[in-house]
Amino acid sequence: MSPLSLDLSPDLFPALTEAQADPDGPGAHRPALRFGDRSLTYGELAATASPLAARVAEAGRIAVWATPTLETAVAVVAALLAGVPAVPLNPKSGESELGHIVSDSAPTLVLAAPGTQLPPALAALERLDIDTSAPTTSLPSPGAPDPETPALIVYTSGTTGPPKGAVIPRRAIATTLDALADAWQWTGDDVLVHGLPLFHVHGLILGILGPLRRGGSVRHLGRFETAGVARELSEGATMLFGVPTMYHRIAETLPDDPALAKALARARLLVSGSAALPVHDHERIAQATGRRVIERYGMTETLMNTSVRADGEPRAGTVGVPLPGVELRLTEEDGTTAVEAYDGETVGEIQVRGPNLFTEYLNRPEATAAAFTEDGWFRTGDMAVRDPDGYVRIVGRKATDLIKSGGYKIGAGEIENALLEHPGVREAAVTGEPDADLGERIVAWIVPADSQSPPTVDELADHVARRLAPHKRPRVVHHLDALPRNDMGKIMKRALTHD
Template sequence: MLLRSLNPLAVARGDDIPDAVRIGDTRLSRSDILGAATSVAERVARAERVAILATPTPQTILAVVGCLIAGVTAVPVPPDSGPAERAHILADSGAQAWLGDHDENTGGLPVIPVRMHARSWHSYPEPGEDSIAFVLYTSGTTGPPKGVLLSRRAIAAGIDALAEAWEWTWRDTLVHGLPLFHVHGLVLGVLGALRIGSPLVHTVAPTPEAYVRAGGSLYFGVPTVWSRIADDPDSAAALAGARLLVSGSAPLPVPVFEKLRALTGLAPVERYGMSETMLTVSTRADGERRPGWVGLPVRGAQTRLRDERGEPVPHDGESIGVLQVRGPMLFDGYLNRPEATADTWTEDGWFVTGDVAVIDPDGFHRIVGRESTDLIKSGGFRIGAGEVETSLLGFPGVREAAVIGVPDEDLGQRIVAYVVGDVPESSALIAHVATELSVHKRPREIRVVDALPRNAMGKVQKKLLA
């Protein structure tokens, strides 16, 4: 079963787990979740797909679990989506109902409320492993958002692989304040805790103060969260008793990694994945944690690098190639997009991530970035934007950095760096990179800005810079 009755060990012991989930000021026991979610299941059981406004609330968790119990596909809708994006998601997904509170932009769908205190103990048969649990919509950076089809089998395989890598057990208390419409916050951060039986504290907002108050052993955060904690020494020191600090959804800057390690005594765990693949690469609880590197393939996952011609790229820690993956945690395709689905798979069954990476002789992975924006071809050289950004972040006063390639008649592409912080003359930054890396990797232009454009998960939106 995907949720294993919300905690098999508790079922065996007869325990109820009073604080199975705490979200904001609400506490839900295991029986609260099972009873209220089954009540939801009774009201949606005849539907094929339903939309859920994925606010960080108990109602969202009950709505999602209710859909899983009934075998109905859930379509999480980002609460900050604009009218056009929301209309696209509702129309493209074919959602037949809106599960949750009435909203002015429900697309005319019938509204089914989630009643916190309703209870049902009706028993539903376990849906098939290949049935689709979620349609998760991508960020839409290359066009209208695409619906990623995630099966129950893929979710279970992905969670179990991470539990093995992170030694995640029911003895942990997971803490995070991430959005509930992506893999990181919803699938791993909610379903992972329910499947494993580890209590969950969702802080609603991922602030340093909220993370400290939660008192957990396992913390999930994006780099923006960890950067704020690293800038608050008291809060960082208060997390020293945790077991693991996990960072993902975007690269963790090396200076932030080092500050966290110095303040907490814990080297952060970094990992890599995307909506289509769940998490396929991670550093391990019992293994090396190297700043700027995301570790090894998790159990069941395989990776390889290919160049533009489809030829193998050596695993020498330097050569850049497009990362391809395969494994049981991968998605079942894009909803209503057979051509887009076909375009992302190779003839021999590997998913083309669109990310560029390097792999060292020991199998450690470093993600350079997106092929479309982070692989820069300048003067005949292939340059990863990530390593230039890492170098810039090591310069005093630079708080954030984003590097892109812009068209150049002479070089093909010219390296331009956007930086946030108190920085000196551009020439000093350019010289710093030229000294630390190869000369051809230096930015030709530095643009100082007040902030970098980011999405809800903290990823820099480089297409907005370009």
Template sequence: MSFGSLPLLRSLDPAAVAAGADLPDAVTVDGVTLSRSDLIGAATSVAERVAQARRVAVLARPTVTTVLAVVGCLIAGVTVVPVPPDSGTAELEHILTDSAAQAWLGDAPEGTGLPVVPVRLHARSWHRYPEPPSDTTAFVLYTSGTTGAPKGVLLSRGAIAAGLDALADAWQWTAKDVLVHGLPLFHVHGLILGLLGPLRVGSPLIHTGKPTPDAYAAAAGTLYFGVPTVWSRVAEDATAAKGLADARLLVSGSAPLPVPVFERLRELTGLTPIERYGMSETMITLSTRADGERRPGWVGVPVAGVQTRLRDEAGAPVPHDGESVGGLQVRGPMLFDGYLGRPEATAACWTEDGWFVTGDVAVIDAEGFHRIVGRESVDLIKSGGFRVGAGEIETALLGHPQVAEVAVVGLPDADLGQRIVAFVVPRDGAPDPLPQDLINHVAQQLSVHKRPREVRLVSSLPRNAMGKVQKKLLN
């Protein structure tokens, strides 16, 4: 089988269910369970109600209603616009207007001006729909809007299938697994990997509603997805962490996993976490492998079908020596088809020879292992003739027992060009660290030129609505 072949939701085969191959616990969301036949029958009923639509909005709460709405649209070949349930008025209006969504499917916010198409959990239809073409747009996913208004990322069915098959290969993910997570259903991590992944592979899904340590431990899965905040909480709860010891893989993504959390998870569970890298535009392009090396702070090698390279500001190649920092560029079958209605923005993120410019800076070693060191716009610091990634310094500082949060930036300096400054939130219950001790801590772990020239203790870091640190406000 080639990557990306077969129907997108290949485990949802009505003929197999009719022949007796049902799965009683195909999807469980916050305690509500749907069998494979429930899912097919109810989602096909949804498909019948939206089959004439072009694009519909789904208020992506973690419920079986959201699952049925998404699956019904995929059966019918209708494009889904997942909407974060906590969207503010301005964000909501922008997404609906920009996407030209024709209706809400399932739940809808109060006061909406769009028609609402209900999702009925107990309705059933056994109509058969042909598999839509692989270039059909499955989702318009909106970016977080850190550099302006959120952009609609166009993801095709073929790209999603290729991306999921590459991950199944890297993680040895099969129908024998039970996936557990409690992630939001409006981004790549929770929606594409966490919902469509099981429906393609055929593994049961348990969505815990909220990603709490107790809920993860109680689910008794084999494969767990989480973001670093989730894993940090698990690592602080020894009882819950030990409850994951019978799992096969713990996968962390969406942000760098602090090395102390990585090591603590390994100590408590006996499992070495899998780390991976991707973005809305590319899905997952890099990952450590179930059958390969896993290093704390590194996101592994390209998944099947993906190529990567590093370039400097002039477009020249950057050596793969594990130290030299360059802009990361990728290409592969799981990349997006562009930004909705924004041809200039789409063109701007591709090179003339067909590579996607991620906007992230990274290092690659001689074995092809990748480490992401931050965003090029705010995390690449040019200090004293060196090119330094802020993320590497942040990871080192997070390993200090008196540090809870940290953001590293480059501030203007007449001598160095930029000086490395660390904004540190001290850990509750511990004495405030001495700035010089933190500087020495970094100098002992990394090259001396990567040490902060200044450490500022702060009570909190500025964040946007999505929780991302707004480094441009640090000065």
């Protein structure tokens, strides 16, 4: 592992600064952003974003209507150049959620693409349209923000109450992106393709700001399509970022699409995140392309914590090792006693410490305090085991995926992976429910491959018992047409109920 040199200077985008300083230099003509048939070089991005930065420099906080467009990328870059916190807004959010976020974050204006119709929840905000069609002369960036200056306020999913605004400082963005550059051998020669939304960490920070920090380029598909992935990887893109639902669609398409298989085989790096990628999708993609998808692990409050390294073993079902600069430990249920075992079996809660962490939950000092231990570790709520070589395998969320059955602590994630290896299972989720004898019994929620002939509970129980252990077998099976998922493709287990 190479040593990591953390650059905590105020300059998040050296290539953009270079293009500002020398508009006629070769760096200014390098491609930076492309959305469909619209694109900006580094010189054009500087000439577009820096005047916008000057306009918003005194704005306090700004909201960004985060559609998957060139305007969103320019708006966020401008806010970062100005040292003004940006609040990315999910265009699919409902009125009450948007109203809560606007009230909580109190932006003074909202940036949006021209012609975009904004919802009533934003009506009271001053609106500023982003014009990318006619870049003007680049202006000096206003000021040099401190590394601890808030860069983004990203709202969590709100599964346990109203969404909370995680205040992400510039320091966290810089250190996460530099740690990923070390882990993934990410350079300015890389061209990233993705089709992720731009209101969260994965799509915005990794997918847009990551290439810009490296001096490389990003090609955003606007909307994920396997044809778009094949086209861009065939035309010089080197990296693909996606979530499991995207890679599942790729795996399903590969048998009938040799062009897609050929394009994926050319990629330098295929990265999945935001949820666990089922092992059977890993294997199908590897068999068809010769390339293995690697996974990384992060969350809004911590940005990235671990990853399989580009020069490491791309082991399916794991999220690799801690990134440079990140401390990671597993703890017992008391939240303080460390799990020392590296045996691939002992489950503990992941806690992390490092410069990648957020500063606070906006306006919620009690929630912020509760999220950290007394000695400064952030409680992720994710449960994991560690293999003998330090690879981390996440087995689920503490709140929804830790099942205590028959005296064992069992992670739902490993059972879900085992179920997905059964040919009769298309999708799977696992939960626990009260049981007078076991404490909790394991419940499987299955979307069968053939709805007319779904696998039985005994068949699935035997299948899991053979692969894992008898105490991990499901005792109840429910058959569904589809699993409830959010915008990122994560299964919403709280919506899984039965009569």
